[in-house]
Amino acid sequence: MDNQKKKGGVVALILVVLVVLAAVLILPKIYKKYLKANSKVSGKAYLYIPTNATYQQVLDSLDKNELLIDQSSFLSLAKDRQLSTKFKPGKYPFVKGMNNRQIVNMLIAGNQEPVDVSFRNIRLKENFAALASKKLEFDSSSFIHLLDSADFVAKYGFTKDNVYTMFIPNSYQMYWNISAKDFFERMNKEYRTFWTDERKNKAKEIGLSPQEVTILASIVDAEALMDKEMPTIAGLYLNRLNKGIKLEADPTVIFANNDFSIRRVLNRHLRKDSPYNTYMYKGLPPGPIMMPSIAAIDAVLNHENHNYIYMCAKEDFSGYHNFSDNIKDHQANAKRFQKALNERNIKK
Known part of the structure; x- marks a missing residue:
């Protein structure tokens, strides 16, 4: 009976030691992977993920802009969460103290930061297109192509000559990766709101x-x-x-x-x-x-x-x-x- 108690005590001790060892060896890795701060920025920086970007381009951008302290722990969690097939395009803020879990969740959920687009007293529509393309993802030529399309602008009640009257100077918030067409439609909505x-x-x-x-x-x-x-x-x-x-x-x-x-x-x-x-x-x-x-x-x-x-x-x-x-x-x-x-x- 005493021998059985001794054996039981030994087994229990071994289990405790194994649990302690596991905790010592595994918990730091779990902490590092999920909870430890992994944002390298001291204040605030941005990751821009273009429409149709590949996963490798996302990783290259993270590396080029030096946004991560430890890329290996990020890649490990990203693999577990299948980030390679779930990330969304946009402009994402990185702030001091962010951990891998927060970063991966942000990129999967598409929780990007909106862009402030302000304009007033711009002389030509070409100048306006250039300004918009500096603030947003689409290029100026794609926007000018819409403005110069008689068939497209006619759907909204304009001509190529007067379509520039649609843009009401003000400050607007929108997502960086908005398309030229969606930007036009957003401005048309603002135009209809303005004309009470x-x-x-x-x-x-x-x-x-x-x-x-x-x-x-x-x-x-x-x-x-x-x-x-x-x-x-x-x-x-x-x-x-x-x-x-x-x-x-x-x-x-x-x-x-x-x-x-x-x-x-x-x-x-x-x-x-x-x-x-x-x-x-x-x-x-x-x-x-x-x-x-x-x-x-x-x-x-x-x-x-x-x-x-x-x-x-x-x-x-x-x-x-x-x-x-x-x-x-x-x-x-x-x-x-x-x-x-x-x-x-x-x-x-």
């Missing part, structure tokens, strides 16, 4: 479509250095439209000539044959000459009612304008401004 019934009714009251309001707003924005003048300038151009008078807006001539260094519009500039040259053609141009601000759009919708049909920059170069309702006063204003240009030797 109140705004659409105001546009209808002045006899313009939302696209036409934005086209006019682009001219107003280009003319007005001071936001407070926008409603006055908008009212002036609406007066000219309603009277069938050419808008004769210098910014449209500059746009038509595709020379944005022009400071003084000359007769040779006015001879440029373009639908955007409002000295040559009546009515609004076919599209905007820049991305107007929300303030400019609302200035058109809430324009000032007056009789002005002429405007000229003030000769003090303050950024403000002299307004008039007759040609005599306008010519006097223009003469003073031309004299000021000559005195400053501004020839072009």
